[in-house]
Amino acid sequence: MDIRKTKEGAALTLELEGRLDTTTAPELEAELSGSLDGVTELTLDMEKLAYLSSAGLRVILGAQKRMNKQGKMTVRHVNETIMEVFEVTGFVDILNIE
Numbered sequence: 001m002d003i004r005k006t007k008e009g010a011a012l013t014l015e016l017e018g019r020l021d022t023t024t025a026p027e028l029e030a031e032l033s034g035s036l037d038g039v040t041e042l043t044l045d046m047e048k049l050a051y052l053s054s055a056g057l058r059v060i061l062g063a064q065k066r067m068n069k070q071g072k073m074t075v076r077h078v079n080e081t082i083m084e085v086f087e088v089t090g091f092v093d094i095l096n097i098e
Contacts, residue, residue: 003031010071011041017048020056029059036063040071047077052085064094074098 001024004015012035020028036042042063046052060075067073075097078086086092 001027003028005031005035007035007039010039011043012036012039013043013045015045015048019051019053020049020059021051021053022055025053025055025059028056029062032059032063032066036066036070039067042067042071042073044073044075045077046075046079046082049079049082052082057085057089057091060091061094072096 001016001018001020004017006013006015014028014031014035016028018024044060044063064073073096075095078097083092083097086095086097
């Protein structure tokens with residue numbers, strides 16, 4: 001999985017490309033834990049994300065919980081496959097999806 005990071009002031013955007021699964025979830029988790037200090041707006045751009053597993057969902061949920069305390073998180077450009085995962089797991093009720 002590739003992660004492209006863009007930071008403008010207190011706004012951080014992470015563009016995710018490839019597969020977010022058991023192998024790559026720790027990479028995203030490490031990126032988030034090292035990047036969220038002082039961030040009040042987090043955007044996860046999933047336009048190029050092809051696959052999302054339960055390990056990836058856990059990392060996304062952790063990011064949402066942290067951002068609930070310090071700002072807001074938005075998930076953008078979700079394709080049909082990923083949206084179906086969010087719907088089946090109930091994440092559509094937890095996440096702000098655009």
